[in-house]
Amino acid sequence: MDIVKSSIDTRQLALRTAEKLIQEVSPSERKGLQALMHLAARQKAQAERVLQECLPALADDGHDDPYLILAIANAYGIVKQPTRAKNILKRTISSIPWTPENADGLEKCWLEVVDNQISSGRTDAAKELLTKILNHNKSCVTAYQYLGYLAEKDQNYKMAATNYDSAWLHSGKNELAIGYKLAYAYLKMKKYPECIIVCRHILKLHPDYPKIKKEILEKAKTNLRT
CATH class of the missing domain: 1.25.40 (Serine Threonine Protein Phosphatase 5, Tetratricopeptide repeat)
Structure with a gap:
């Protein structure tokens, strides 16, 4: 896990x-x-x-x-x-x-x-x-994060995004690992604008956050243009 x-x-x-x-x-x-x-x-x-x-x-x-x-x-x-x-x-x-x-x-x-x-x-x-x-x-970040993990494991990215989004919001959008997972779920759902917004927020706080530019943000931008 x-x-x-x-x-x-x-x-x-x-x-x-x-x-x-x-x-x-x-x-x-x-x-x-x-x-x-x-x-x-x-x-x-x-x-x-x-x-x-x-x-x-x-x-x-x-x-x-x-x-x-x-x-x-x-x-x-x-x-x-x-x-x-x-x-x-x-x-x-x-x-x-x-x-x-x-x-x-x-x-x-x-x-x-x-x-x-x-x-x-x-x-x-x-x-x-x-x-x-x-x-x-109802504000337990860790519980939402576990549920997001379990949904992602089942490849239910809609449910994963719902739970990661709740965890993201209740963490004050400061837990960047949660944001990364939320952005990934949005990418898998083809919700590219939402994905890009989360990626930009993470990169504003941590410009060198690992992998997010190449593996998520650039893919979201490319798919949004096509």
């Missing part, structure tokens, strides 16, 4: 959120965010420490903290236990209610689950969960 991995990384998103929120939440909510911070360097020793400290906390609290689960899943990934990482993330789908307090962490957990589902070929399940995410948060 190079398309998704080239422009987003849910673990990095979680880390940035942790940095932003860690001083704003109550002490009881800080454990998961602090654990994510400890995992930033992706060191095995820190991951083992997070597992040692967080697994008992998850059992003792009587309820699931999505950031704590995300940290545990990431720690399992670092110590090369991907099955355990996937299994603990799955519990967030049914066991944690979507509330304003849980929304951000829960969304990130679900996006991790989506990534796992796509990697294992369970695209229908991924689409269902992405729809669930968008029902709660």
Whole structure:
């Protein structure tokens, strides 16, 4: 899934959120965010420490903290236990209610689950969960991006363009990798004027953006003239 991995990384998103929120939440909510911070360097020793400290906390609290689960899943990934990482993330789908307090962490957990589902070929399940995410948060750039990727993989460029366009707009037209994919979808749909507009926007922000001039913009211009 190079398309998704080239422009987003849910673990990095979680880390940035942790940095932003860690001083704003109550002490009881800080454990998961602090654990994510400890995992930033992706060191095995820190991951083992997070597992040692967080697994008992998850059992003792009587309820699931999505950031704590995300940290545990990431720690399992670092110590090369991907099955355990996937299994603990799955519990967030049914066991944690979507509330304003849980929304951000829960969304990130679900996006991790989506990534796992796509990697294992369970695209229908991924689409269902992405729809669930968008029902709660209609501005989730990453969810639209995943849906665009899945539609592009099926060569459904109309649906790909619809989702990439939503991701493009909700990202403030600053995520250039999304813009590139949107321009490509427009090219495949023969919507050359729209394709050219997106290409020019990208090149205005990044004049040397890789491949877009030769592989997309020039082709769109040539086809528009013929």
